[in-house]
Amino acid sequence: MKQTLLYTIAALALGTAAQGTTIETFGTASIYGTGFYGSTAAQTFALGSYSAGSAVVLSDVFGSVDCCRFDSYFVGADGGDFDLMTAPLASWGGNTDVNGANGLSGISVETSQLFLAGAFIDSATYSATGIPAPDSMYGAGDLGLASYAPLLNQVFFLGDGLTGTGTGAQQLFYIPEWADTLLIGFVDAPEFEGDPYYYADNSGSITATFDVIAPAVPLPAGLPLMLSAFGLAGFVARRRKS
Helix, strand or coil, rough: CCHHHHHHHHHHHHHCCCEEEEEECCCCECCCCCCCCCCEEEEEECCCCCCCCCEEEEEEEEEEEEECCCCCCCCCCEEHHHHHCCCCCCCCCCCCEEECCCEEEEEEEEECCCEEEEEEEECCCCCCCCCCCCCEEECCCCCCCCHHHHHHHHECCCCCEEEEECEEEECCCEEECCCCEEEEECCHHCCCCCCCCCCCEEEEEEEEEEEEEECCCCCCCCHHHHHHHHHHCCCCCCCCCC
């Protein structure tokens, strides 16, 4: 039932796309901004004017990034498992579990590290000292859904914007009310756990074209709430680290 409803919503939402904006995001760009051991500012995509129910989509995604310059183990926009590095490093488990910072939520992803991430903000009200949205959490099967409805100031998995890695349907990232900017960057930390950090040795970049898709059919007024209620957004509040 949930999956059927999700794909129905996605079909309703496919409408006219604005002209795309191509953005290159370097591996040092932190979704949380500067100040995290060599991190540079997140890239920004201005959403412009859009109607309720609009979504961001990605296309023409290419490039690769590496978290450890000496190892040369590069991954694409969907990230990867840095346990596969040839260097004799401790096991990192292939997962990401990073705390929030600078007014943005944390994020936990069971099956990927150093993926392209996003966060919708309202630039007029966003504050690095503000209260972030609940942390987002993805299980092993949560990265291939057709659409997501992240909250304002909530870090979420962008990847390559497809339901599969390099294949599948284009995913929809619904724009929350009041958002005017999409932040784009990477989530990094020592062994991909704890507070954001350790961007200085990242290398490479990911390039993607970002568009805003207007809904072809006006969406029901209660849809954003319904998405959250049924769990179709792919986000749930996770237990904060003690």
